Amino acid sequence: MLENTDRILSIVVSATIVLTALVALLLTFTYVFRFRESRQQRLEKELRERWLPVLFDRVSLKDNELGRSPPPFKKSERYMIALCWIQVFEQVRGRSEKRLRKLAKDIGLVELLRRKINSSKNLQHRTIAIQTCGYMRDKLATSDLHSACNDSHTVVSLCALRALMLIDSKQGMHALTHWPRDRYWPKERLAVILQELPTAEILPMLYQAVLENDDEFAAKLLILVDSIAPVTDEEIIFQLSQRDTLTTNLIQAILQVANSPLLLPFARHHLASSNREIRSAAVRLIGAVGDPEDLALLEAALGDADWFVRYQAGRAVIQFPSVDLAHLQHLLTEHPDRFARDILRHALGEQQQGVQPA
Amino acid sequence: MNDTNTWVMNVEIGFVIYFILLSLFYTILNGISVVSLMAYMSRVRSLALPKSFQPLLPPVSVIVPAYNESATIVSSVKSMLQLDYPNLEVIVVNDGSSDDTLAMLHQAFKLDPFAEAYRNHIPTKPIKQIYRAHNLPHLKVVDKVNGGKADALNVGINVSQSPLFCGVDADSVLQRDSLKRIIMPFLDNPETVAVGGSIRIANGCQVEDGLLRKTALPKSWLARIQIIEYLRAFLFGRNGWSPLNALLIISGAFGVFRRDAVVAAGGYLANSVGEDMELIVRLHKRFRLEQQEPYRISFVPDPVCWTEAPEDFRTLKNQRLRWQRGLLEALSAHPRLCFHPRGGTVSWFAYPFMLVFEGIGPLLEVTGYVFTLIMYANGNLSGEAALIFLAAAVGLGMFVSVLALVMEEMTFRMYKRKRAVAILFLAAILENLGYRQLNSCWRLLGTWQWLRRKQHGWGTMQRKGSWQQPGTKD
Numbered sequence: 077m078l079e080n081t082d083r084i085l086s087i088v089v090s091a092t093i094v095l096t097a098l099v100a101l102l103l104t105f106t107y108v109f110r111f112r113e114s115r116q117q118r119l120e121k122e123l124r125e126r127w128l129p130v131l132f133d134r135v136s137l138k139d140n141e142l143g144r145s146p147p148p149f150k151k152s153e154r155y156m157i158a159l160c161w162i163q164v165f166e167q168v169r170g171r172s173e174k175r176l177r178k179l180a181k182d183i184g185l186v187e188l189l190r191r192k193i194n195s196s197k198n199l200q201h202r203t204i205a206i207q208t209c210g211y212m213r214d215k216l217a218t219s220d221l222h223s224a225c226n227d228s229h230t231v232v233s234l235c236a237l238r239a240l241m242l243i244d245s246k247q248g249m250h251a252l253t254h255w256p257r258d259r260y261w262p263k264e265r266l267a268v269i270l271q272e273l274p275t276a277e278i279l280p281m282l283y284q285a286v287l288e289n290d291d292e293f294a295a296k297l298l299i300l301v302d303s304i305a306p307v308t309d310e311e312i313i314f315q316l317s318q319r320d321t322l323t324t325n326l327i328q329a330i331l332q333v334a335n336s337p338l339l340l341p342f343a344r345h346h347l348a349s350s351n352r353e354i355r356s357a358a359v360r361l362i363g364a365v366g367d368p369e370d371l372a373l374l375e376a377a378l379g380d381a382d383w384f385v386r387y388q389a390g391r392a393v394i395q396f397p398s399v400d401l402a403h404l405q406h407l408l409t410e411h412p413d414r415f416a417r418d419i420l421r422h423a424l425g426e427q428q429q430g431v432q433p434a
Numbered sequence: 435m436n437d438t439n440t441w442v443m444n445v446e447i448g449f450v451i452y453f454i455l456l457s458l459f460y461t462i463l464n465g466i467s468v469v470s471l472m473a474y475m476s477r478v479r480s481l482a483l484p485k486s487f488q489p490l491l492p493p494v495s496v497i498v499p500a501y502n503e504s505a506t507i508v509s510s511v512k513s514m515l516q517l518d519y520p521n522l523e524v525i526v527v528n529d530g531s532s533d534d535t536l537a538m539l540h541q542a543f544k545l546d547p548f549a550e551a552y553r554n555h556i557p558t559k560p561i562k563q564i565y566r567a568h569n570l571p572h573l574k575v576v577d578k579v580n581g582g583k584a585d586a587l588n589v590g591i592n593v594s595q596s597p598l599f600c601g602v603d604a605d606s607v608l609q610r611d612s613l614k615r616i617i618m619p620f621l622d623n624p625e626t627v628a629v630g631g632s633i634r635i636a637n638g639c640q641v642e643d644g645l646l647r648k649t650a651l652p653k654s655w656l657a658r659i660q661i662i663e664y665l666r667a668f669l670f671g672r673n674g675w676s677p678l679n680a681l682l683i684i685s686g687a688f689g690v691f692r693r694d695a696v697v698a699a700g701g702y703l704a705n706s707v708g709e710d711m712e713l714i715v716r717l718h719k720r721f722r723l724e725q726q727e728p729y730r731i732s733f734v735p736d737p738v739c740w741t742e743a744p745e746d747f748r749t750l751k752n753q754r755l756r757w758q759r760g761l762l763e764a765l766s767a768h769p770r771l772c773f774h775p776r777g778g779t780v781s782w783f784a785y786p787f788m789l790v791f792e793g794i795g796p797l798l799e800v801t802g803y804v805f806t807l808i809m810y811a812n813g814n815l816s817g818e819a820a821l822i823f824l825a826a827a828v829g830l831g832m833f834v835s836v837l838a839l840v841m842e843e844m845t846f847r848m849y850k851r852k853r854a855v856a857i858l859f860l861a862a863i864l865e866n867l868g869y870r871q872l873n874s875c876w877r878l879l880g881t882w883q884w885l886r887r888k889q890h891g892w893g894t895m896q897r898k899g900s901w902q903q904p905g906t907k908d
Contacts, residue, residue, distance in 0.1 A: 083817070083818060087817070087818050087821045087822075091824075091825045094829075095825075095832060099832065099833075099859070099863065102836045102840050105840060106840050106855060107852075109843060109844055198476075199476045200476060230622060260623065262621040262622060264491065383551075386551075387551075387595075418549070418551035419551040421549040425566075429566065430571060
C-alpha cells in the first residue's frame with residue numbers, strides 16, 4: 077500500500093514538474109519575446125531620433141545650404157533608415173524630393189537595397205527596397221522590378237509595378253498591359269497606382285492597350301480607364317462595340333463606362349440581354365443620354381424581372397429630362413406592373429432624401 | 435477480477451488516446467495557424483501600398499438583428515454608423531421586440547416610414563414597416579414580426595441593396611476600420627464568398643459612444659478564462675482551418691458574406707440556434723458537392739469585433755448549451771458532407787474533427803472523468819493510470835491554452851501590461867482545472883437537449899454593459 081502511494085506521489089510530482097516546466101518555459105519565451113520586441117522598438121526609436129532630424133533638415137534646406145551630415149549607420153539599419161526616408165519622402169514635393177534623393181544617393185542607400193528586391197526572404201524588406209528604388213527613380217533597378225512584378229506575392233508584385241510606373245511610366249504600362257492572365261491584381265489597387273501618374277501621359281497608352289487586347293483584358297482595362305477619368309474617347313468605345321464577337325464582360329464594361337449617344341443603339345440592343353448586369357448598365361446609359369422616345373424602353377424596364385434593373389430604371393425615369401411630375405404621378409398610379417410602381421416609389425423616396433445609388 | 439481490470443485498463447487507454455489525439459490535432463492546427471498568422475502579419479506590415487481606392491470598395495450592408503436590445507441598440511447603431519467605410523448601408527432589423535427597442539431607435543434617429551421596394555428572395559416572417567432615418571439616408575430600420583435571429587438576418591438580406599452584407603450582433607462593438615480590414619480577402623481573391631472576423635471580449639475594456647477606447651482585462655476570472663477560450667478558438671481554431679479552406683464557422687457576431695451566394699443557398703436557416711455555423715456548412719456543401727466551383731471562405735485574424743462575455747454561471751451555461759445545440763444542428767443537417775469524395779479538406783478533416791472532438795467530445799470527456807473516478811474508487815484502476823489520464827486530459831489542455839496565449843503575444847498583443855500577461859497565463863492554467871470540466875458537462879447537457887429535439891429559445895443573456903460608456907472621458 078505504502079509502495080503504491082509512493083509511486084502515485086512520484087507520478088504526481090513528475091507530472092507537476094513537467095507541466096510547470098513547460099508552462100514556465102512558454103512564459104519565459106513570451107517574456108523574452110516581449111523583451112526582444114521592446115529592445116527592437118527602442119533601437120528603432122533611437123534610429124528615428126538620429127535620422128529624422130537629418131531628413132527634415134534636407135527638406136527645409138535652401139539650395140546653397142549643406143545641412144547636417146548624415147550619421148554613420150550599420151548595414152543592418154538600412155531598412156529602418158529607408159523606412160524613415162520613405163515616410164518623409166511621401167510627405168514632400170518638388171525640390172525637397174530632389175534633396176532627399178540626393179541624400180539617399182550620398183549614403184548609398186539604393187545600392188544597398190537594390191539587390192534585395194528579389195533576394196531578401198523578408199517580405200517587408202523587399203517592399204521597402206522596391207519602394208525606395210521606385211521613389212529614387214532608379215533606372216538600374218528596372219530589370220529587378222520587372223521580375224518582381226511576376227512575384228507570387230500580390231503585395232510585392234503590385235509594389236514593383238508601382239515602382240516601375242514611377243521610374244518609367246512606359247515600362248510600367250508595358251508591365252500592366254502584359255499583366256499575366258493567371259495573376260489577380262485587384263482593380264482597386266491598380267486604380268490607385270494609376271491615379272498617381274499624370275493622366276495625360278497614361279490615358280493614351282491605356283486606350284491603345286484597350287484596343288490591342290482581347291475582350292476579357294480590354295474589359296478590365298476599360299474599367300481601369302474609367303476609374304482614372306471619365307471615358308471621353310467616344311470613338312474608341314464605339315470601335316470596341318463594333319467588334320464581331322463581344323464577351324459579356326466587355327459588353328458590360330462598354331455600357332458601364334460609355335457616356336455617348338453614339339452607343340445608344342448598342343444599349344437599346346442589349347436591353348434584351350439575358351444578363352442582368354448588362355441590362356442594368358444599358359438602362360443606365362439610356363437614362364443618361366437617351367432620346368425622348370427611349371422613355372418607353374425605360375418604363376418597360378421598370379417591370380424587369382431583376383430588382384437591380386428595375387431600380388436602375390426607376391432612377392433613370394425620375395431623372396429623364398422629358399419626365400415631369402404629372403407623368404411620374406401617372407406612372408405611380410397607372411403603371412400596370414405593381415413591382416414597377418413599388419420601385420418607382422422607392423427611387424423617388426431615395427431621390428428626395430438625396431441618396432446616391434451604391 | 436483480472437478480466438475486469440484489463441477491460442477497465444483498455445477503456446482507460448482509449449480515453450487517454452482520445453485526449454492525446456485531441457491535443458495532437460489542436461497542435462497540428464496550431465502549427466498551420468502559426469505559419470498562416472506569421473504570413474498574415476508579414477503581409478500586413480509590408481502593406482505599404484497606397485490605400486485602397488475608396489470609391490471602388492464594394493458596397494456593404496451591415497445587418498443588425500435586434501430583439502429586446504433597448505439598452506444597447508442606440509450606441510450599437512452609432513458604432514456602426516461611425517465605421518470608416520465609404521459605401522455603407524446599416525440595416526437594423528427589429529425582430530418584434532417586446533421592449534422599447536423601436537421607440538429608442540425612433541427617438542435617437544428620427545425615423546420616417548419609407549416605401550422600400552425590397553426583394554423577397556428568402557421567405558421570412560412579414561415586415562410591418564421599413565423606416566429610414568431623417569438625416570441618415572443610409573440607415574434603414576425594419577420592423578417585423580418576431581421570427582428569431584436567422585429570420586431577422588434573412589429580412590436584412592432581402593432589404594439590403596449591396597453585393598456584400600455583414601451580419602453583426604446588436605451588442606457588439608466594432609473598430610472603426612473593421613470593415614476595411616475584413617473586406618480585403620474579397621478584394622484579393624474574387625472567389626471569396628465569406629470572411630469571418632476575430633471576436634474579442636469587451637469586458638474590462640472601455641467603450642465610448644460605440645467606439646473602443648481602451649483595452650484592459652476584466653476583473654472577473656470567469657471572463658478572463660473566456661478570453662483564453664476566445665484566443666484559442668479564433669487565433670488557432672479558425673485561423674488554422676482557414677488556409678485549408680475548411681473553416682466551418684463564422685461567428686454571427688461579425689462576418690461578411692457575398693449576398694448572391696447566400697441568397698442562392700437559401701439564406702439563414704430559420705428556427706435554428708446555430709444559424710451562423712449551419713450557413714457556412716451549407717455553403718461548403720453547395721460549392722464543393724453541388725456546384726463544384728472554386729470558392730474561398732476566409733478568416734481575418736485581426737481583432738476587429740468586441741463582444742460582452744457572460745460573467746455569471748447561469749448566462750454562461752445558457753450560452754454554452756445553445757452553442758452545443760447549434761453545432762450539432764449544423765453538422766446533423768448536412769451529413770452528406772462527411773467523408774464525401776468531392777468534399778476535400780472539409781469532408782475529410784474539418785467535419786469529422788468537429789463531429790468527434792466538438793460534437794461527441796463532451797460525452798467522451800465527461801464519461802472519461804466519471805469512469806476514472808469510479809474505477810479508481812472501486813480499486814479497478816491503479817493510481818498511476820488515473821494520473822496518466824488526468825495528465826492527458828488536463829495537462830495537454832493547459833499546453834494548448836498557453837500556446838494560444840504565446841501566439842497572441844507574438845502577434846496582436848492587445849493587452850499591453852506585463853501583469854495582464856501573467857494573469858492570462860494563470861487563467862490558461864485555471865481554465866483546465868474545473869472550468870473546462872464544467873463546460874464539458876454543459877455541452878453534454880446541450881447534446882442531450884439536442885437529442886430530445888425539444889425547442890429551446892435563445893435563453894436570456896444577462897448583459898451588464900458596464901464597458902459601454904455614453905460619451906464619458908477617461
